[in-house]
Amino acid sequence: MTYQGLIHRYGHLLDLPAHTQNISLLEGNTPLIPMPRLGKEFGCELFVKFEGLNPTGSFKDRGMTAAISEAVGRGAQTVICASTGNTAASAAAYASRAGLRSIVLIPEGKVAAGKLAGAIAYGAEVIQIQGSFDDALSLVVEITQKTPIALVNSINPYRVEGQKTAAFEICDVLDNAPDWLCLPVGNAGNITSYWAGFKQYQKGLPQVLGVQAAGSAPLVLGHPVDNPETIATAIRIGRPARGEQALEAAQQSNGRIIAVSDAEILSAQKILASEGVWVEPASAAGLAGLIAESAFGKFDASGKRIVVVCTGHGLKDPSVITDSFTSPKVIPANYEALISLVGG
Numbered sequence: 001m002t003y004q005g006l007i008h009r010y011g012h013l014l015d016l017p018a019h020t021q022n023i024s025l026l027e028g029n030t031p032l033i034p035m036p037r038l039g040k041e042f043g044c045e046l047f048v049k050f051e052g053l054n055p056t057g058s059f060k061d062r063g064m065t066a067a068i069s070e071a072v073g074r075g076a077q078t079v080i081c082a083s084t085g086n087t088a089a090s091a092a093a094y095a096s097r098a099g100l101r102s103i104v105l106i107p108e109g110k111v112a113a114g115k116l117a118g119a120i121a122y123g124a125e126v127i128q129i130q131g132s133f134d135d136a137l138s139l140v141v142e143i144t145q146k147t148p149i150a151l152v153n154s155i156n157p158y159r160v161e162g163q164k165t166a167a168f169e170i171c172d173v174l175d176n177a178p179d180w181l182c183l184p185v186g187n188a189g190n191i192t193s194y195w196a197g198f199k200q201y202q203k204g205l206p207q208v209l210g211v212q213a214a215g216s217a218p219l220v221l222g223h224p225v226d227n228p229e230t231i232a233t234a235i236r237i238g239r240p241a242r243g244e245q246a247l248e249a250a251q252q253s254n255g256r257i258i259a260v261s262d263a264e265i266l267s268a269q270k271i272l273a274s275e276g277v278w279v280e281p282a283s284a285a286g287l288a289g290l291i292a293e294s295a296f297g298k299f300d301a302s303g304k305r306i307v308v309v310c311t312g313h314g315l316k317d318p319s320v321i322t323d324s325f326t327s328p329k330v331i332p333a334n335y336e337a338l339i340s341l342v343g344g
C-alpha cells in the first residue's frame, strides 16, 4: 500500500486522544542515508537521517501533523506558535491544510529567509517580536492560557508524540537502535522525543549526543542564556522549554550534551554538502559534535553504528552560503570562452 503519513503508520503507538482527526502531508518516511566515505574517517558505520526531506523541509512536520490533528478534532479554529522559523512554516502548512487560521511569532530579523517565506507562502499571519524566541514563547503561552487559541509549540505534548516516529523509523530500517544518536538541541523537544521513542519501541537504546551552539548553550553552561547568538538560528534558544528532559535523555542514555562553535557548525555543513547532503546550519551541529568529540579523544566511534540527525534542509537558509561565496564567473555565450575556462 502507498505511504499515507505518520499517524496512519504509527498512530497506534502515539498517545493521541480519540477526537484526533488525521491531518497529513505524508510527512516522515525520510531516508536514512549511508555515509560510507565519511564513516570511514571515524571507522564507524555512519548514517544521516535527513529530516530536511519532510514536506516543509524540517522534522517539525512530524510533531505538527499530531498537534494540528488533535487541535482540529477538539474544534480549534486558530493555532499559534513561537518560532525560530521552521515551526512557523510547518504550523502554517498544516493549519492551512486543515482550514485553520495560523499566527506565528518570530524574533525580529532573526529568521532565515527560506523559513519566513515558507510561513508566508503557506498563509500564516506572521508577527515579528522585538525580542528573542524565548520572549515570543512566553507571549504565546500567555495568549493560549487566556483565549481558545491552540498552542502548537513543542510544549504541546502531541508534538513530542509525533516526533517520536523518527526513532521508530530508524529502528525499522536498522532493525535496532544505533549505538549513538547525534543531534542538535535548541528548545529540546526533538531530543526528548527521540529518547521517548527509543524507550517505547524496545529495539535497544542509543547513547545520545546532544549538540548546542556555543553562543546558545544553556544546557552545557547550566543556566539560561539571555542573549543567545549563533549562525544556527534554529537552535538560537536561551531557555529550552524541555531542558530538564534533554539532560535526562543525555544522562539516562549514558551520553552527553556539548557545545560547538559556529565555525565548527559551518565546517560540518560543508562536509555534509561535499557528500551530497545540504542542510541548514543548525542541522549540521550533530556532525560537528561528533567530529569535535572524536578530535578530543572523548569518543571512540570505531566499529559503532552512528546516526546523525540532520533536522532541516539547506534551502531554508541559503544566505549562509550566498553571503560568503564569490559570484560564479561570467563568460560570453560561446564555446571558445567555455573551453578555455573549463579546460579539456
Ligand SMILES: *Cc1c(COP(=O)(O)O)cnc(C)c1O
Pocket (backbone or CB within 6 Å): 058, 059, 060, 086, 087, 154, 184, 185, 186, 187, 188, 189, 190, 191, 234, 235, 280, 282, 283, 311, 312, 313
Ligand atoms: C527546531 C529545530 C532544531 C531544534 O530542535 P529542538 O526540538 O528545538 O531542540 C534543530 N534544527 C532544526 C532545523 C530545527 O528546525
